[in-house]
Amino acid sequence: MSIPNEALQKIVQEIGQKKAFAEQQLVIVKQQTTAKNREGRMLQLTASEVESLPKDIKVYEGVGKMFVCTPVPDVQKRISKESDEVKFELANLQKKQDYLEKTYENSKNSLEQVLRGGAS
Template sequence: MLTRHIFSQLVREIESQAVAAQQQIGLVRAQIASKQREVRLAQLTRSEISSLPPDTPVYEGVGKMFVGLPAPELQNKLGASVKDIETEVEGLNKRLHYLETTAKNSQEHIEKMLKGGQA
């Protein structure tokens, strides 16, 4: 009787880990998609700025206001921003891989325990 209780408790614990991993997977995927949109926007803005004459006045949004910058400086900022975001996406992809592996392993453990418990 006690072993059955421990067995069901272990299955519930592993199941809760799998559910938590699945929730985190959804969150990380949404973060990756958001970061990828940021990269595309920065790249598009950068390419638009590069097509302008160098002396064209450009502005950067800072909170609720805009600050004038030289076009090359804004291009450099956007380039640095793209690199930073790509690094973040790389980290999020690693986390996603870890979470997917955790969810898969949890599912496999549950299946093994259920098959072993029925034998």
């Protein structure tokens, strides 16, 4: 049984759109992952610098256009919390990337299958 040309074109177009969308989203997710990895490295460097400071030293954090004196333990807590958030976001981005890669591969395989079937 053969599929009419119009239906075949519609199927190919829908699968092509899904494939293109997944490809675009993959690029975005990879960029976001790169940015989060960079943010995580910055937090690690900051944490190691703050760790090397004496506990009684004054530390200033930027808040908008001013600096606020903050105790070292509070800075360490903030850095730790932000690091945990970055790790959580990276895990979510990895899940999203895996899903998009599967969607892309499935769309690609479906498109190839439809084209092979339509050519017969």
